[in-house]
Amino acid sequence: MGNAAEARRSVLEDRPAGERGARTVELTKVYGSGDTAVRALDGVTVEFPAERFTAIMGQSGAGKSTLMHCAAGLDTATSGRVFVGGTELGGLSDRALTRLRRERIGLVFQAFNLVPTMTAADNITLPLTLAGRRPDPEWHDLVVRVLGLGNRLRHRAARLSGGQAQRVALARALVTRPDIVFADEPTGDLDSRTGAEVLTFLRRAVDDLGQTVAMATHDPVAAARADTVVFLADGRVADVVRHPTAAEVLDHMRDLGGRS
Amino acid sequence: MIRLALGTVWARRGGLAGLLAAVFLGVMFISGTLVLGDTFEAGAESGLARELGTALEVFGLVAVVPTAFTVHNAFAVTAARRVRESALLRAVGASRAQVGALAAVEALVAGVGGTLAGLAGGVGCAAMLERVLDLTARGVAVTGGTLVLAALAGVSAALAAALPTVLRGADGEGGVSEARVLVGAAGGAVAVGAVVWGGLAATPAMAAAGAIMLLGAMALLGPVALRSAAALAGAVAVRLRRTPGVLACDGASRSPRRTAGAATALMAGIGMATLLTVYAESLRASLEDGLPGSFRGGLVVDGGTSGFDPRLAAEIAALPQVEAVAEVRTRQGRDSVAFVRPAGAAPDDAASAIAVLARPYGAPTVREHSAYAADVDAFLGVVYALFALALATTLPGTAGALALGVRERAREIGLLRAVGATRAQVRAMVRWEALTVALSGTAGGAALGLFTGWALTGAQERPFTAPPVPLAAVALAGAAACAAAALPAARRASRLTIRDAASG
Structure with a gap:
């Protein structure tokens, strides 16, 4: 992983670590109105x-x-603030938000992550293509290698297996060296x-490539792979657990279930 | 059951509006063209005007094909939702017949409503054109046959669009079947042969039959052609590094049948305008070119398509009121037209003397030369007005096809927005798809019109004339219509939120 460490260092030189990542402050979202x-x-x-x-x-x-x-700027909150890499999202125009998503946020959804008729390679570079830029070849190759996609690049996305598709989606999320990758139930459609x-x-995106990942999941085993687990219940933060094990996560979920 | 059906119709009035508009515009075009054709024929003072009238009638009939396509496309926009609803109704116990009846009621409401409005619009447009262009002294000729035919076309197009979709499930985007390509290619080859044969052997009927067959073959092969057009536009987009273009052409070639329906309607409209322009300009050329200047301003004896015996020309030449005669002879050894230079300053005398002589020869018409130019100008005016109408009829179909594409790819568009496509890029994507429709429709229509125009003028032994300025204007108008049709779909696409994509 000598190369990886080098690449990681060069990324970190671009932006101080303190300004990467993301946070929300008193975020409230209300759907509908009245009763x-x-x-x-x-x-x-x-x-x-x-x-x-x-x-999460x-x-x-x-x-x-x-x-x-x-948090990813796909939806606007009713009140509260969101910061991505030190930039506050509130008040940004649609155009500025789009640019921010393209350049500083990576996204992985549960399913339908890729444009089916495009190749894996084209899907990976899609955000850069949309921005009219070329990928940094060194970083691109590193991401592809770390995610084990070298021999899948020519395949059309429609012909990839579920796991491969998610890896391609992750590569797409990482290729811009975003401030943060948001993954919404990335394993929800996959077998265990x-x-x-x-x-x-x-x-590995975090450990080997020095990236930041936020993942929403309802699977305790998946959550246990994270450094920190934030428990949400009824739209509020119910608990935060650092360095969790699957058993701990399960216990917390049981407690939350008992309370509600 | 009736109450339920009418309730559904009301609930879906938004979706029905597109279908209604398509039927309305199609019927308006068909009935307007037929009425104008009849008007030309009824008021005909010459073989020429009769011929122009017949040409218009043939085009009114041919217009039934693109109308059916347009209506089908307009209906297909809402097909997916309809199929889901039908499936639900079937699941809770509705019989196939009941589901079909619901769809039939809906199609009938749109079909009959659109047809009635279309008939009124068609007759109204024809009457207005007649007034503006001052075609005849007697006003428009509206026949029962015209009304019945246009009404049948409108209602059956609506029913034909609605029923199979609902009864069998949505006709998928799918590919293009081999049988379709084979039949299209074989029919196309026979049609080209017939057109060329008709053009070279001077048999207009053969050329016309070949031309109509060719239109059918091109409609069948449309999706294949469209895929090539999409590939071409895609290559241009790649060269220009236009990402939205690449993505759009990807979409157009994925469901070529849908987009091809729109392109076919455009192709038919442009083909018609091109052919009729060539036809009319050739007529004008045959009456003016190669004619010694001294005959201009003289008289013309016009035998129409059947012509007259050349002995008449000899008799005319012998008249004392006549100074000289020039004949235009057909391959069958008959005269189609004779130009007459009257002696002295009394052309009316010469005209009446010639009319008396002409009576035993099938009474070809005798008119002043300048009247012909006026006829051709009036005819061209009608042609361009009809072309504008034809473009209007292609609008809902093209808009519908593009909107359907946007709906089918809603998740994909949402995904693109999520990973950083701007609203402008999404709009551009729809515009590129419209560009492929414009490209293939215009190119196909121009090729069809020029080729059949060449054959038809050849068959009538007239010089082939393709005036560049009007033809370029026709092509540009087609492209502009496509751009306009892309606007609503582009707006809808750019307004899709990422939430639409995430929730499927």
């Missing part, structure tokens, strides 16, 4: 520290996806073995 209003997020303050793997854990409806979408494999690659 039918639903508070999907209710004053959520979360830190996604740079070069760390943070998991909770049952369905707890607000995981809403938090991901608001393939899911574990994808988690290993998310881990």
Whole structure:
């Protein structure tokens, strides 16, 4: 991993570590209004520290996806603030938000991550192509190698297996050297073995490539691979656990389940 | 059941509006063209005007094909939702017939409504054109046959578009079947042969039949041609490094049948305008070119397509009121036209004397030369007005096809937005798809029109004339119409939120 360490150092020279990562302050999202209003997020303050793997854990409806979408600038919060790499998202125009997503945020969804008719290689470089830029060849090759995609690049996305597709999506998320990668249930559609494999690659993105990852999941085993687990319940932060084990995560989930 | 059906119709009035507009415009075009054709024929003072009238009638009939395509496309926009609804209805116990009846009621409402409005619009447009261009002294000729034919075309196009979709499920984007390509290619080859044969052997009927067959073959082969056009536009986009273009052509070639329907309607419109321009300009050329200047301003004896016996020309030449005669002879050894230079300053005398002589020869018309130019100008005016109408009829179909593409690719567009495509880039993507439609429709239409125009003028032994300025204007108008059609779909695409994509 000598090369990886070198590449990592050169990335870090670009931006001080303190300004990477992301955080939210008192983030609130309300859907609807009046009697039918639903508070999907209710004053959520979360830190996604740079070069760390943070998991957002909770049952369905707890607000995981809403938090991901608001933090990634895909959706606007009702109140509260979001910072990505030191930039506040609130008040940015649609155009500026689009640019920010393209250059400083990586996204991995649960499914339908890739343009099916394009090759894996074209999917990986898509954000750069949209920006009219070419990838940094050294970094691109490193990402492709670390994710084990070397011999899949020519395949059309429609013909990749679920695990391969998620790895290509992760490579696309990493190729711009974003401030943070948001992964929304990235293993939700995969069997447990393939899911574990994808988690290993998310881990390597942090450990070997010095990247920052935030992942929403409802799977305790997946959450246990993170450095920190933030538990959400009814749109609020219920708990934060550092260096978790699967058993600990499961216990917390049981406690949360008992409370609600 | 009826109440339920009408309730559904009302609930889906937004989706029906597109279908209604397509039927309306199609019927308006067909009925307007037929009425104008009849008007030319009824008011005909010459073989020429009769011939122009027949040409218009043939085009009114041919227009049924692109109308069917347009209506089908307009309906297909809402097909996916309809199929889901039908499936739900079937699941809770509706019979196939009941589901079909629901769709039929909907199609009938749009079909009948659009047809009635279209008939009124067509007759109205024709009457207005007649007034503006001052075609005849008697006003428009509206026949029952015209109304029945246009109405049948409108209602059956709506029913044909609606029923199979609902009964069998949405016709998928899918590829192009081999049978379709084979039949299209074979039909196309026979059609080209017929057109060339008709052009060279001077048999207009053969050339015309070949031309109509060629239009059908091109409609069948449209998707294949469209895929090539998309590949071409894609290559241009790659060369220009236009990412939206690359993505769009990807979409156009993925469901070529849908986009091809729109291109076919455009192709038919441009083909018609090109052919009729060539036809009319050739007519004008045959009446003016190669004619010694001294005959201009004289008289013309016009035998129409059947011509007259050359002995008549000899008799005319012998008249004392006549100074000289020039004949235009067909390959069958008959005269189609004779130009007459009257002696002295009394052309009316000469005209009446010639009319008396002409009576036993099938009474070819005798008119002043300048009247012909006026006829051709009036005809061209009608042609361009109809072309504008034809472009209008292609709009809902093209817009529908593009909107359908956007809907099918909603998740993909949302994904692109998520990973950093700007709204402008998404709009550009739809515009590029429209460009492939414009490209293939215009190129196909121009090729079709020029080729059949060459054959038809050849068959009638007239000089082939392709005036560059009007033809370029026709092509540009087609491209502009496509650009306009892309606007609503582009706006819809750029407004898709990432949430639409994430939630599927």
